[in-house]
Amino acid sequence: MNQKNNDFSKIMLERRSVRHYDETFKIPHDEMLEMIQEAITAPSSVNLQPWRFVVVESDEMKAKLKPLIRFNTLQNETSSAMVLIFGDMRCHDRGEEIYDLAVEQGKMPSDVRDEQLAAIIPYYENFSKEKMTSVVTIDASLAAMQFMLVARTHGYETNPIGGFEEDLLAEAVGLDKDQYLPVMIISVGKAMTDGYESSRLDASDVTTFK
Template sequence: MSVNETATLNLNDFYTVLRERHSVRAYDPDVKISKEELGEMLELATSAPSSSNLQPWRFLVIDDQKLKEELYPIANNQQQVLDASAVIAVLGDLKSFEQAENIYSSTVKAGFMDEATKTAFVERLNKGYGGMGPEKLHQVNLLDAGLVSMQFMLVAKAKGYDTVPMGGFNPDKFSEAYNLPDTLKPLLLIAVGKAAKPARSTVRLPLEQITYWNKVEKK
């Protein structure tokens, strides 16, 4: 098999994952995912891009049944919270820029950046992000959380699992229940496990209805 044929097969596999990923709300409660496998999926997901590569996402993995039962009312009594193998809470760190030195020192060590460039870049990041207020930082984190969350859901599907993102929860009660510091904001919950029944099919708007070329025109 040629390199091009192998690449085509891999691309077809990727297309299959894209097509078959659906939001699943009915899970088999008997299916458990190991800590090691969940960790592998999260690690793969973190190859997602983020603003200035600051990687502001933090994850709280909730797979203990008792804790899922406590989360259930906070998440508007959504049944998937109880039945899924785990719920991943995606948190945004408002102080993620404080990791810039660590991140870019590792970048230098890996040979991807020289020390002088790193020093100037870190100084600029600390000044820029440090000067943003919490609201602006929160908006940046929301975007980055969306990127890593979508990547996690695709990774999960590629490994044979199902997911559903959940914005329907009380962030204040969540923060209180899990004693989160003020610098960590809950952004999204993702249930992950094995579907108990097929997901409901959905439709998408046609491309010509949502896409403009070069200028925006009334349709």
């Protein structure tokens, strides 16, 4: 493993949004895959894992991405990669594959797999577009947050980006825009500057006990 920092308090409480990175450094593909593998231990609704990642790292693809990310061009120009996270609106098409794997790994009996798939797949098939959008956005966002924390364990910094042309992003990277919903872009790399500290409301101001 390529982890450099295992102090969870530092990883979480000292996380900052970094916009300027060492543009000469590229994260190796095996380490990027390792980070994504660690990030997708995140939970998802009925374990359908709707997150899909596109790692934009080449000059050619970054140039294609540039007009779609509004005022976030410094991150695009200097980061090791821009990690595009999509939610698969047809994630249930892989339900059988996922549940078969659980059986193969001894994590689920085959009769439980059959029973759950018989309930889950029709349930998802009947979702409205709005409901499916909500489900995959929540699940993909959980993986996105974990990716940012995982990146810090590997010695990198990130910046979550929501300001982009949502209707153009999927097709720009060769995906079907009707199936793949853009959820977030995360820049990642070796920080050249510190991120700004920001203020947070007190927990007592945003919490109600009943």
